[in-house]
Each structure stands twice: as C-alpha cells, then as structure tokens.
Amino acid sequence: MKTLYLFVISVAVLLAGIGSASAYTTPDSLAAAGNVYISGVTYDPGAFFTGDKGTVSISVTNGNRNQSVVVDHATFGDDDIRLMGDPYDVASNIGPLQTRDYTFSVAADVPDGHYYPRLSLSYRDAGSLYYPAAVWVDNTPLVLAVIDSPDSYTDGKKNTISLQIANPRKAAVKNAVLDIYGANADILPASTYIGSLPAGTNTLVNFSVTPNAETTLNVTLRYDNGDNHHSVSRQIPIQFSPDKKDATPIVSNLEVKNTGGVFKVTGDITNAGLSTANAVTVTSLSPAEPADPYRSYVIGALKPDDFGSFTVTFNAQNQTEVPLRVSFKDNDGNIIASTQNVTLPRFAAQDKSGSGSSLLPQAVGILALIVFAGGWVVYIRKHKE
Amino acid sequence: MKFSLFDLLFNPNRFFQDTLGDTEHLKMPVLIVLAGAILSAGYGYLAGSLTAKLMDSAMGGLGAVMTIFVIFATFAGVFIFWLVWAGLFYLISKLFKGEGSFNRCLEVVGYGYLPQVFGAVITLIAALEYLPKVVVPQLTSSALQDPTVITEATKALMQDPAMMAYTQTAAVISVVFLLWSANTWIFGLKQARKLSMRDAAICVGAPVLVFIIYVIATMAGA
Numbered sequence: 001m002k003t004l005y006l007f008v009i010s011v012a013v014l015l016a017g018i019g020s021a022s023a024y025t026t027p028d029s030l031a032a033a034g035n036v037y038i039s040g041v042t043y044d045p046g047a048f049f050t051g052d053k054g055t056v057s058i059s060v061t062n063g064n065r066n067q068s069v070v071v072d073h074a075t076f077g078d079d080d081i082r083l084m085g086d087p088y089d090v091a092s093n094i095g096p097l098q099t100r101d102y103t104f105s106v107a108a109d110v111p112d113g114h115y116y117p118r119l120s121l122s123y124r125d126a127g128s129l130y131y132p133a134a135v136w137v138d139n140t141p142l143v144l145a146v147i148d149s150p151d152s153y154t155d156g157k158k159n160t161i162s163l164q165i166a167n168p169r170k171a172a173v174k175n176a177v178l179d180i181y182g183a184n185a186d187i188l189p190a191s192t193y194i195g196s197l198p199a200g201t202n203t204l205v206n207f208s209v210t211p212n213a214e215t216t217l218n219v220t221l222r223y224d225n226g227d228n229h230h231s232v233s234r235q236i237p238i239q240f241s242p243d244k245k246d247a248t249p250i251v252s253n254l255e256v257k258n259t260g261g262v263f264k265v266t267g268d269i270t271n272a273g274l275s276t277a278n279a280v281t282v283t284s285l286s287p288a289e290p291a292d293p294y295r296s297y298v299i300g301a302l303k304p305d306d307f308g309s310f311t312v313t314f315n316a317q318n319q320t321e322v323p324l325r326v327s328f329k330d331n332d333g334n335i336i337a338s339t340q341n342v343t344l345p346r347f348a349a350q351d352k353s354g355s356g357s358s359l360l361p362q363a364v365g366i367l368a369l370i371v372f373a374g375g376w377v378v379y380i381r382k383h384k385e
Numbered sequence: 386m387k388f389s390l391f392d393l394l395f396n397p398n399r400f401f402q403d404t405l406g407d408t409e410h411l412k413m414p415v416l417i418v419l420a421g422a423i424l425s426a427g428y429g430y431l432a433g434s435l436t437a438k439l440m441d442s443a444m445g446g447l448g449a450v451m452t453i454f455v456i457f458a459t460f461a462g463v464f465i466f467w468l469v470w471a472g473l474f475y476l477i478s479k480l481f482k483g484e485g486s487f488n489r490c491l492e493v494v495g496y497g498y499l500p501q502v503f504g505a506v507i508t509l510i511a512a513l514e515y516l517p518k519v520v521v522p523q524l525t526s527s528a529l530q531d532p533t534v535i536t537e538a539t540k541a542l543m544q545d546p547a548m549m550a551y552t553q554t555a556a557v558i559s560v561v562f563l564l565w566s567a568n569t570w571i572f573g574l575k576q577a578r579k580l581s582m583r584d585a586a587i588c589v590g591a592p593v594l595v596f597i598i599y600v601i602a603t604m605a606g607a
Contacts, residue, residue: 258520258541360553361553361554361556361557361604362601362604362605364557364560364561365556365557365560365561365597365600365601365604366601368560368561368564369560369564369594369597369601372564372567372568373590373594376568376571376586376590379582380582380583380586383582
C-alpha cells in the first residue's frame, strides 16, 4: 500500500514538472509574442442597430519569420457588446508570417454610440494580447422620401411618383425591397428589388399609380442589416383634386331646339386648361335617350384656348333637365369625363332649319302685290288714253 | 237683275253694270259672305282643336270652350271684315266725292268676297293637310297659373314646323285671293260710288295695300 502511494505521488510530480516545463516563459517566446499583431477587424454588419446580432472577424498575424506562436485561448466582448456562443478554448498555432482569423458572434443590446469590445488572446508561453475593436451602434433608419409626385390626382388617371431611398448610415445594407400597396389603386410595379445600398448613397424608384378612389398608399422598404431584418414605412395620401395643368373643357353657348319630338342641343366647348384635350366627345346620358343623327359628337383634339362646336340629339319625354357627358383623353390615354346638366325649356323652340322656313311666302305675296298694282296702273293709263 | 258668276270673277266691270239695280240687294252678298264664314269656321275648328288639346292637358273641358270660341270668332270675323272693308271704302271714297249709300258699298264688297270663298276652300284643304301634324305641347294644371308658361307653350305651338307651314300657306292664299277680291271691288266701287277708275282703284288699293303689307310683315316676323 505504501508503495502504491509513492507511485501516485511520483507520477503527479512528474506530470506537474512536465506542465510547468511546457508553459515556461522565455525571453524568446516573449519576443515572438511581441511580433504578433491584429491585422484586421471586420464587423458584419458594419454598424449595428440596437438588438442586432452579427459577427466580428479579427485577423491575427504572426510577424515572426521563423517562430510560431501558440494561442491557448481567444475570446471577445465586454458588458456592452455581448459574446454569443463559445470562445476559442482549443490551442491553435499561428505559423511564421501567417494570419489566422478569429470570428465571434456578438449581439449589441445597447443604445446608439461607439463601443470598444476587447479581443483577448492568451499565448501558451508569452502572456496575453488585448485589442479593443471599435464598433458603432447606430439606429438611424434608411430614408424613404417622395421627391416627385403629381400636383393632383384624378379618378382613373395614371400618375408617376418618384421615391428616393437613401442610406445615411455608416455601413451598407443589403436585400432592400420596396413594397407599395394601396386599396382601390393600380400600382406598377408594386414591388421593386433594390439590392445593396452602400453607406451614404441613394437610389431612385419610380412607380405609377392609377387611383380608382381616394386612398392611402402604404410604402414599405424592407432591408437586411447583416442578417437582421429591418424596415421603414411611410404613407402617401392620394386625394382627388383638379389638375392645375389638365385640359378643362368648358361648355357654353348652349341652345336647345325641339325637332319633331327630338331635342337637338348645340353648343361650343372651349379648352380652358393648359393641356391638350384629345378625342373630345359629347353625348347625352340617362334619362335622355340618344337619337339619330347625332347620338354622340366627336369634336377631336382641342388645344388650350381652342374651341369646337357640337350637336347632339336625344329623346327626353317629360324631362326638364338632361345631363351631357363631355369626355376627353389626356396625353396618357386616360379618359376624363365630366357632366353638365342642360335645362330643357318646358316648350323648346322648334328648329326651323329644313322645315320649309324661307322667304318664299313673302316673296310670293310681294310679287302678287306688284303684279296687281302694276296691272292696275297700266289698265288705268290705257283707259285714260 | 242678271247674275253671272263668270262675269263676277273674270269680268267684274260688266258684272256690276248688269247686276247693280236701283236698289240695293244684299241677299246674294250675304250668302257669299256666309259661305266664306262657314269655310273659315271650318279651318277655325281645326286650329281651335289644337288650342283645345293644349288646354285640355291642363284642365279638362277648357278645350271645348276654346274650340267653340275660335269657331265663333272666325265665323263672325268674316262678317266683321265685310263691314270693315265696306266702311273703309265708303269713307275713303267720300274724299273723292263719291255718291251712293253704305248699303251699296256693302253690296259690292259682298259680291267681291267671292274669290276669297275659293281662297277659304284652299286654306281649309291646307289646314286638313298640315294641322294634324302639329305637335301640341303639354300643359299641367299648375302651368295655367303662370302666364309665362302659357306664353311659352303658345309660342312653341306657333313655331311648330307644320303650324308654320300652314300659317305661311294660309297667308299667301289670303294675299292672292284678297288681291282678286280687290280687283272686283274696284269695279264695284266705281259703280256704287260713281267714281273714276283711278279714284276707285285708290279707294280700294290703299287699305288693301296696307293690309297686305301688314300680313307680309307678320309672316317675316314669325
């Protein structure tokens, strides 16, 4: 038994001797450790939002020409920038003039600011290396700005809106996607892939919107900061109002006639707007029933300040008012229509054109009178002689 | 007394020389004017029916009253015009020292009405052709309270294409046949009032001319 105790103690002493001999610090090993330096630090993402998770890769270079260094332990982080996962606990060798990367997963649960979490390397035989790797926590979102939009929106008219997407952050974002949604509106494109957006840069995205009713567009920009998903949204109200530059057909000089039970409305349309009104068309609406020969009347294009005359015919029994529809196409082909009520006189003046109204009866009367008077003058003179 | 219809129409000088006796005979002139009045009442009835339609849509029964009134007015109007023409010729001929009684004037004017009887026949035919085509505006009973509405409705009725065609046709017929009558009246008045041909022509021509100018002016303004 006594012999067994002596054996165990001997082995323990031997192992302890071996251990102390392997961790032994020498002037050479210290000099070699002094030539090890941090050659690069890379954070992904380059700037964190509060709550983001990411990685930091630190490149450690052995500057010695003929001597390796052994790293027993490597870890990273502090109270602000938390290390997620395990540190490097297994010894690793960095050969002469070699570089080894140490990558750590970290999380930033701190407010905006600059932070300096530390890399800690423990050499086997030459103490440790500490290195503060600066990182930014920046909660500035991407900018989503409307830089061009129509002065007004009109029902059914296609308009283009320009958005600027800017990245004021200190690092790039990636996988940026712009989504636009609005009820009662046709949007094209409804989704646009932008991709990466480097720091301090911007890009333009144009989309068309054709509202069928007043609505609100919800614009959402989704992007990834590292592997963290983020988004920024804004709303664009779409409210109808007269277009200041649009064509404005004005109906005037209206005249209503009754031609054998069919009403005939004539008038002028003047374009009081600033754009050309194409394919200007006039027709009557219910309760009137369009009738031949002018069920509809196409005036054609009216430039600003131009005017054109029209004639429409319709039946409207027992009506005192009838709506006229004036429509035109804008330069994009959108049909813009307006209605104007025409008051029908209780007893519309009859249309005399083509009804035989002429000076013929008067001419016949005058001729008969002249023949009669002339005949009598001749007759009296003759009998005088 | 000799009565020749042909002479009355185409040789009135001979007609009045043969027909006019010492005393006035108004029976035949009255019959001629009566014929003209009956025919006038005929197209008065047709025209009155349109007014009746206009009024009946607003108030039932009013149309019948209107029709009766128009028939009576056109019938009586012919007799009134007979008296008026005779009166005018009598007064104007006085300026030319015409002799003879007013009844004599009535007699010759009555005979001279015969061409207008034929004119009335043609006018009646025109009325039968045109007036049924007239579109009559519809009035409501409340519209009767508004004089503007009635004016507008009447204007619309008068400006109906068929109504205008009838009005113009009737006016031309009346002018032509009035001139024919005037021709007859000149010879009649010469005999009745013992005037020269020139004076008789002036006595008849002046008022007829004024009347015809009025008719033509009315046509132009319609």
